[in-house]
Amino acid sequence: MRKDSVVAADRTRSRARHRRYEPAGVDEELMRALYREHAGPLLSYVLRLVAGDRQRAEDVVQETLIRAWKNAGSLDRSSGSVRPWLVTVARRIVIDGHRSRQARPQEVDPSPLDVMPAEDEIDKALWLMTLSDALDDLTPAHREVLVETYFKGRTVNEAAQTLGIPPGTVRSRVFYALRSMKLALQERGVTS
Secondary structure (H helix, E strand, O other): OOOHHHHHHHHHHHHHHHHHHHHOOOOOOHHHHHEEEEEEEHHHHHHOOOOOOHHHHHHHHHHHHHHHHOOOOOOOOOOOHHHHHHHHHHHHHHHHHHHHHHHHOOOOOOOHHHHHOOOHHHHHHHHOOOOOOOOHHHOHHHHHHHHHHHHOOHHHHHHHHHHHHHHHHHHHHHHHHHHHHHHHHHHOOOOO
């Protein structure tokens, strides 16, 4: 006798579990009838609400019909059509979606970041080594004029005062130093 009561209790629990997933009294035919009768007009209505975004409208209609399925036991089919209820639910889903998009910042596609070049420190170090090596090929007078004018950012008159030479000499040395530097860099494979 005890074995029979355990089996009966298991059956009762199993039925209760299945009822949680299916609303009471809802059959597949009822849901198909709801879809056939209301999905087309509901989609037309929702398309106007979402400014013609068909994919979003279809999602709203699907969510509306799912809610109808979950609340099928409480729908009042005796008063006629359930369409007013469906329209109200669809409108609220659209409003909720609009509010949730307004409440959070717009998402940005991160894929352009994948193609953005990052500054490579190795290239910078190699460039500085090549530049330093090319500077060593210059005469001391040309090197010090370039260091004063290009690397320290001094004007011709400031460099002339610092080096103790006339401004015309600074201009002349800068001209010939740049020409020599260009040749030294070309010998090292730097073309631009």
